[in-house]
Amino acid sequence: MSAIVLAENLGRWYGEVVGLGDLSVEFEPGITGLVGPNGAGKSTFMKLMVGELRPARGRLTVLGETPFGNRALHRHLGFCPQQDALYEHQTGRQFVRDLLRLGGWSRREADGLAVRALERVGLEDAMDRKVNGYSKGMRQRTRLAQAIAHGPKLVIADEPLTGLDPIARRQTNELFRGLAEDGCSVIISSHVLHEVENLTETMVLIHRGRLLAQGSVREVRRLISRHPSRVDLVARNPRRLATALLPLDHIRTIKLGADPGTLTVETDDIAAFHSAFAGVAAAAGAGVSGFKSDDASLEAVFDYLVG
């Protein structure tokens, strides 16, 4: 599959401050989560991708084009910036419509597309009100509407879920899934990992301006071998379960928890543990009622890598 975004040794500084150090990464079509701690360079990377900034070193192509001031690319690109800025005197509908018109649509076409996009983000009731009366979440969704209204091939959204209430967040996630189903690629950045995780398996993790990991959370987890995985178990008879687990050669530690009936296991090979567990538990008859490996979550992976 061809890459939609290709960065080679990409770097960008602000004076002495490094925004992005030396990043080489490829994005494939579909939804990709761009994650990393504060100051990792996510926003700088996104600004480079949409052509707001020029790389200080290295090469960057988006949909096969260099982004800075590239009109042909901007036709297929939608960008939802992080900053909470809109043209305050306009209504949501005017805002999206006027920006669409810059893309070459007639007034009527642009209005139709704007209304459709605003409906898609759930602002159909508010779109004829001035944006300065909008709540934070509505403003966020207005920004999103202008990013998707022109039917782009690639939508880049910088922290699109920040400040949204759970209802709006659920709608926004559905919107992204819908876009992906229509064949549009989506790159979203986020600090709130469990939300990206709900949305997509594919992650690009950057830290200190460099690529730290990419791929699905599960795969990345498998690649990290220096940390054993931790599994929490609940059983009626934990000691019997512990005894049954001990012969497995990838088990490193078994610890009985402070709460009665709990057991924590550390294993070097989580996949082997998963495949062996059902059989061992059934044979032991220890009354298993809970089994969970926290480490599979994105947040855990993130911590290992960044930590």
Add this chain to the structure above:
Amino acid sequence: MKATTHTEVYRRFDGELRERPLRSVTLAWSGIRVGFKKKLPMLLLFLIPGIFTIVTSFMVQLKFEAEAGTISGMAGMEPSAQTMAMGALLSSQIGQVESLIFDLITNMQFFVVLSMGWYGSGLIAEDRKLRANLLYFARPLSRYTYTAGKLMTVMFWGAWAVVAPVTIVCSVASLASPEWSFLTERWDTILKLELYAVLWVFFHGILVLAISSLTDRRNRALGGLFIFYFLTLAGSNAMAELMSGQGWRLLSIPNNFKRVFDSLLGQTSPGIGWNLESSLWVLGLLTLASAATLARQTRKLEVGS
């Protein structure tokens, strides 16, 4: 000794919370400290008044020397009639110390207005933009204290540029005058000069703040201040030229201050023929309008909108 451990992470505070009278000074001081970190306006604020102050001090020194007839008093030379005459001429040319000081303030007023505007126009506008008012008014702090603090901040910068030079020139005059006569005989003049400087700074400070409170962009506040200042100035000059009626001169802020100065120090200047009350009315009304604007705008800040 009884063994204890002190491992708590969070410490309680049992001290007293009192409404201290000088909280506006605290507010002002933090504003001033931020101001000290801005380099360019700082240069404007210190360099230009500095140059003017040095020049004026020199003139004052020269004047006193001329009066004493020691202008060319080389060592061992008797002051001849010629040098005496020259001294008298110079002395009359240089003019009164008061007018020297007035000219000092007049000459640098645009720079001072610019730098006061530069510092002051952001004081309330930026609080509005960042919603810093939420931090202030969630505390036992009234908008009056808040306004007073902000006013002190902007007046501090004005004071540096106006009150300090006046003080320096007066000190030079006292030193240069024979046997401290300037200080001992004309101390009331010094007081009046200082009073005038403080009034000048207060008036411009409250004007800057009022304009700052009207917008949440410091640039707009600064632009508004400039347009207001120059339009009234140019308008009043043009109108006064056109019509012999002196009333038009009242439109300009510097003219009114000139009038106040003349009354305060018992001088008369050419081209100023109106009475003091009119000028006080104009300045008073402007001050009142500024204060009313501030009261209204800070009320909005207080309720957190």
Add this chain to the structure above:
Amino acid sequence: MNLITELPRATWLIFRMHLAATAVSRRALAGILFAAIPPLFAFLALNIGGDGDMGERVFMYLGVLVLLQVVAPALGVFLGIGAIADETEARTITYPFTRPIPRASVFLGRWLASLLVLSVLLLASGAGVAAITMRASSPPSPEAVQGLVGATLLAGVLYSLGAAVIGVIFKRGQVIALGYAFAFEVMLANIPGSAQKLSLQFYLRSLFVGDDGANWRSLEIFEPSKFLDASASSERLMVTAAILLAIGCITVTRKQFVLSS
């Protein structure tokens, strides 16, 4: 689509968007207030206490001292500075810059919209002063009126364009533009000598002083001065404007705007 056809279209769209915004802004309201002052003064000068016999004098004084020297530069800076600086400060510049339009069109469109508002204000102000003073006895000559109003409009073009370019290049552009227009210009223009030729005011004044500077001499508070002839000075102003325009467009196209987060 190539740049030649794209630029005017995008400029037109940006122009319309920004015009709608400027026309209803508080800035424009403040502009109307300021622009209303010269006609108001003219009316007062002729009707209150005036002897009605000095239409020309009133026109020249208000036209030069207030309209050309204060209102035009002030409104020019006030409205022009925002062409790009407003959008970078509000951090909305991202939106037009991520659209398939030439970047220069953002600068051009927004400046032209500001210029239109500014020209309407200045024209109304100048025409107001002219209309009031023409009705008085000894009215100003039509040539002087044409020259001065023309000079005011040209002043609007140059000051707003200059401010717009400064706003593109510098972060604290407004202070620089105000400092230039009110401290530097005023000083240069009113001190006799060839330093005058560095100020815009010199060329603007050349447009209406008349053949031998007769109109200028009626302003007694100014020093008499030697001026260029009108066509030569307007030529130089045009060239200046063209250079500023080019600088603005090129800078906008090339510059990366780093927005504070």
Add this chain to the structure above:
Amino acid sequence: MTPNAPDGTPGSASTTEVAGEPEPIVRLQGLRKSFGNVHALRGLDMELPPGPVGLLGPNGAGKTTLIGLLLGLLEPTEGTAIVAGLQPTNRSARIEISKRVGYMPESDCLLPGMTAVEIVSALAKLTGLSRQDAITRSHEVLDYVELDEARYRTLDGYSTGMKQRLKLAQALVHDPEFLLLDEPTNGLDPAGRRHMLSLVEDLGRNQNKNVLLCSHLLPDVERTCDNVVVLVKGQAILQGSIAELTAAESRRLRVGTEGNASRLLTALEAASYDVSTDESGALIITLPQSVEDADEICGIAAREQVDLSSIDPVRSTLEEVFLKAVDDSEKKTETASV
């Protein structure tokens, strides 16, 4: 708990206790607030239990107005608001309230150009601390939020996380008994978020602060708070303990697999289990009356050679509880309007 506290009672500034029943820090009765035609709060009844409480609500539910009322900045149109035993109807009561409430706003609100110590100590002095107290106390709270050497630098180079911690520090500087935290984890990365939450948790659970935590991130609330209030359209539609609201269902299990879920589903159905799948592809299994644990499920999985990745009692998350409450209240208003 502070192990060496000189006596067991909370600090001198605490609320009056009536016969062992602590007076709630906030008591709202029929609270209404309107701005012209806009009704921000429409009859709000609420009592904040002690300890950390989460305040949830969609955007525009009236949270900002409620905060303004709790801080004593706004006056109610109707009804009463009692904060720390005081009604913010006159100036002296408002001042008294503001001394006992610490507020961490959502907006950025910190002026650039100052250092953290300067900001916190200036705000401390404005709250009424003496100069000596203000400096000592500023360093104490900055220590608490772990803003170390950076406290002597100006804000310009601060990250979001540092700014948020600084905002928390200034809210704590006068050691208030009631803390209003508005979106404290906004914009934080996982490490920063965990740190902030641990601070909030410590304040609410160990330091006996009454914390009102407003957040859109429900896992944050779930982690740090005991109780929750859901505000929708100016009314509290749900109040209660989080533990009760999200109680686990002991008879239903959520079983995650590494692929082959459908094979396991078929096998379990054959063994007369009641099975369905949820949106993430995991199986939701209802245990029959005779079965107490998942051993049999494990046995079936082992036989079918399906790798299991998790077994968990079905537990509704706070997010689900919240969304359901909001949906219900919307339905109610719809039927009411019809």
